[in-house]
Amino acid sequence: MKLILFFNGWGMDENIISHIEVPAEYILKVLNFPYNLDDNIFQQYDQVIPIGWSFGSYYLAKYLTEKNIKCKKIISLxxxxxxxxKNGISQGVFDLTLNTLTPDTLQKFYxxxxxxxxxxxxxKVFQDIKDELQYFKDNYVPQKNVFTHAFIGEKDKIIPASRQKKYFEANGTIITEIPCGHYPFSIIKNWDILIGE
Structure with a gap:
């Protein structure tokens, strides 16, 4: 069997991808904050394809770097x-989002x-979602690029598409642009689109 290992975005849980079809021969494992994972999982499958979405891309890069784990295909979404x-959300926008976060502004963010x-x-309760963002800020350290493939929403306003593209071009990552905003799961109906099966 093969494994799709999905590092989820900020404040999300399995609900976000519950409608996406998992290909035959694959199992899907979803990791939400705080992204606890036993490294032995990489020995339990014929192939593991790690995918990070949004903040999950950051935590995936951090995890693989700290554990020195290599995979044939590693995908950022x-x-x-x-x-x-300069390669993500500007410091000012990040701080403003965190400092003004309320249940209402969270809905606007969505x-x-x-x-x-x-x-x-x-x-999740709102305070837990806010605490996740505060934790991210308090512990943030830029990570090295580990991604072989990057899927970039052409209309992404959260992490500007132009910044993602520039970053991944400079790092030799294979880029695929997709017609969506930061939320890609309206057009991604099957994991095949990302993993290329």
Whole structure:
């Protein structure tokens, strides 16, 4: 069997990708914050394809670098190993989002992600979602690029598509642009689109 190892985005849970079809011969494992994972999982499958979405791309890069784990294919989806700064979200926008975060502004954030009727919010309390963002800020260290492939939403307003593209071009990552905003799961109906099976 093969494994799709999905590092989820900020404040999300399995609901976000519950409608996406898993290909035959694959198992899907979803990791949400705080992204706890036993490294032995990489020995338990014929192939592991790690995918990070949004903040999950950062945490995936961090995990693989710290554990010195190599994979044939590692995919970033609307994310970056450098989430804050010139290759991601500007420091000012990040701080403003965190400092003004309320249940209402969180809903506006989801709107800016480009969500549609396929979007299912996490079953998390608001304070936990805010704490995740605070934890990210307090512990943020830019990571090295580990990604072989990057899928970039052409209309991404959260992590500007132009910044993602520039970063991954400079790092020799294979780029595929997709017609969506930061929320890509309105057009991604099957993991095959990402893993190329």
């Amino acid at each position: 609307n994310g970056s190993p450098e989430m804050i700064g 709107g800016n992600m480009g969500i549609d009727s396929t979007f299912s919010p996490a079953e």
